[in-house]
Amino acid sequence: MDFFQVSFSVSGVETCVFVPPLVAFVVSFFTSMGGVSGAFLLLPFQMSFLGYTNPSVSATNQLFNIVAIPSGVYRYYREGRMVWPLTWAVIIGTLPGVFIGAIVRVAYLPDPRSFKLFAALLLLYVGGRMLLDLLRKPLSGANKTSAEDRFRELARRYRKEAEKTDQVEAESLPGIKVTRFDSKKIGYHFYGEHCEAPTWGILALSFVVGIVGGIYGIGGGAIIAPFFVSFFKLPVYTVAGAALMGTFVTSVAGVIFYQAIAPYYPHMSVAPDWLLGFLFGIGGMGGMYLGARLQKFVPAKTIKWMLAGIIVFTATKYMADFFGR
Numbered sequence: 139m140d141f142f143q144v145s146f147s148v149s150g151v152e153t154c155v156f157v158p159p160l161v162a163f164v165v166s167f168f169t170s171m172g173g174v175s176g177a178f179l180l181l182p183f184q185m186s187f188l189g190y191t192n193p194s195v196s197a198t199n200q201l202f203n204i205v206a207i208p209s210g211v212y213r214y215y216r217e218g219r220m221v222w223p224l225t226w227a228v229i230i231g232t233l234p235g236v237f238i239g240a241i242v243r244v245a246y247l248p249d250p251r252s253f254k255l256f257a258a259l260l261l262l263y264v265g266g267r268m269l270l271d272l273l274r275k276p277l278s279g280a281n282k283t284s285a286e287d288r289f290r291e292l293a294r295r296y297r298k299e300a301e302k303t304d305q306v307e308a309e310s311l312p313g314i315k316v317t318r319f320d321s322k323k324i325g326y327h328f329y330g331e332h333c334e335a336p337t338w339g340i341l342a343l344s345f346v347v348g349i350v351g352g353i354y355g356i357g358g359g360a361i362i363a364p365f366f367v368s369f370f371k372l373p374v375y376t377v378a379g380a381a382l383m384g385t386f387v388t389s390v391a392g393v394i395f396y397q398a399i400a401p402y403y404p405h406m407s408v409a410p411d412w413l414l415g416f417l418f419g420i421g422g423m424g425g426m427y428l429g430a431r432l433q434k435f436v437p438a439k440t441i442k443w444m445l446a447g448i449i450v451f452t453a454t455k456y457m458a459d460f461f462g463r
């Protein structure tokens with residue numbers, strides 16, 4: 139067993155070489171269905187179980203995103219479920235914020251205890267908001283998930299037909315049709331339902347999420363996907379690709395920035411642990427592809443409950459760690 143033990147010089151972590159990819163695979167499989175890379179769960183795993191508490195854990199987490207996310211985005215792209223105007227708005231909004239977040243993390247939140255409190259309050263708010271929306275009774279006659287239900291039913295029928303004819307599942311399910319993209323609105327059709335969100339609202343949210351994602355090292359997908367679903371009422375099946383793509387781009391910027399500022403903070407570990415991040419990313423790549431592939435067969439409400447539960451659990455764990463010391 140010692141043969142498989144690896145010591146990572148940057149992070150100081152010592153663990154079995156199979157642990158990072160295995161954990162990342164399991165986490166990413168479930169979270170990618172909701173447009174979340176899983177980085178927000180890998181960070182507490184690294185801090186609590188591997189003992190990796192240096193500021194560089196944020197950059198290592200973003201490195202995981204860079205390696206893992208393309209497989210999930212590719213899958214959503216092939217299925218015609220990438221809302222590109224939404225994706226570009228997320229990228230434009232989050233990029234400036236991620237640089238600010240990286241500076242805040244290194245300069246003001248290097249202490250892991252303070253960082254856990256910040257993360258706990260943030261995630262508790264997002265998760266609490268999702269739970270309230272899920273528990274709220276629908277208005278009389280409302281049918282908010284009709285498009286999501288139609289999409290899942292069509293996907294199920296399509297899969298059965300493909301199995302009957304012994305055909306490999308193709309990518310010919312009807313895709314999203316963009317109807318508007320300007321400074322005021324982003325609009326698109328999704329299975330007979332018109333979805334719309336304010337462009338400046340998306341940009342403002344993305345900017346704030348970029349700051350938080352830069353601090354936390356998650357790229358922002360764990361925050362922005364629930365907001366899209368809860369605040370802007372966008373179908374969960376349509377936001378996943380945009381949230382993941384936005385997370386990927388901001389993670390690239392974050393890793394480059396953390397690496398660039400590392401020489402200015404010689405007294406602490408700031409640059410990512412490249413080997414550890416790559417191992418996490420390899421596992422996440424497989425989990426994210428399978429999660430994106432199977433998402434359309436999972437009820438939208440189940441995905442929302444899963445996201446909310448994971449977020450609240452993580453927030454509670456951070457809060458317990460903060461007050462337990």
